Amino acid sequence: MTDGGVDRSVECTGSINAMIAAYECVHDGWGVAVLVGVPNKDDAFKTHPVNVLNERTLKDTFFGNYKPRSDLPLVVEKYMNKELELEKFVTHEVPLSEINKAFEYMLRGDGLRCVIRMDA
Numbered sequence: 001m002t003d004g005g006v007d008r009s010v011e012c013t014g015s016i017n018a019m020i021a022a023y024e025c026v027h028d029g030w031g032v033a034v035l036v037g038v039p040n041k042d043d044a045f046k047t048h049p050v051n052v053l054n055e056r057t058l059k060d061t062f063f064g065n066y067k068p069r070s071d072l073p074l075v076v077e078k079y080m081n082k083e084l085e086l087e088k089f090v091t092h093e094v095p096l097s098e099i100n101k102a103f104e105y106m107l108r109g110d111g112l113r114c115v116i117r118m119d120a
Contacts, residue, residue, distance in 0.1 A: 005031050012036045014109060016043035023047060028054035035060045041107060089113045 005027030011019045014037030023033040024047060033056065039045075066072065078084040092114040094101045105111035 002027070004028065007031060009033045010036060014038050014040070016040070016045065019045060020047055023056065023058055024051055026056050028056060030055070030057075032057040032059060038106075040109070090115050093117060095119075 002025075006025055007027060007030065009022040009026050009031070011022035011033070016039045019035050019037065019039065022035065023045075025031075026033050035058070066075070075084065079086055090113050091111045092102065092105050093116075094114060095117045099116055102111070102114040102116060105114055
């Protein structure tokens with residue numbers, strides 16, 4: 001269907017099977033797979049060694065490749081000016097005393113973003 005594979009693939013689910021499929025579907029020689037999702041801590045990325053030898057590129061991104069020192073102040077400014085609606089990305093809020101719940105949500109894949117309240 002693609003005559004040898006796709007030029008680019010992006011995986012955003014965190015599913016290890018989707019990550020492997022995203023890598024294995026790119027074209028030999030120039031295909032690039034970008035992994036965005038965060039897998040379960042016990043998952044292992046397994047593929048045939050020939051896939052690595054065929055010059056496919058595997059990239060990842062964490063936090064959208066934001067640079068905290070230079071990019072975070074811009075994000076805060078946009079949020080304060082109501083140009084960025086961060087609330088719709090928050091799935092849970094927990095007080096600091098219950099921070100382990102936030103880790104449980106993350107490890108189970110139940111939370112998109114969890115806010116830790118420092119005042120509670």
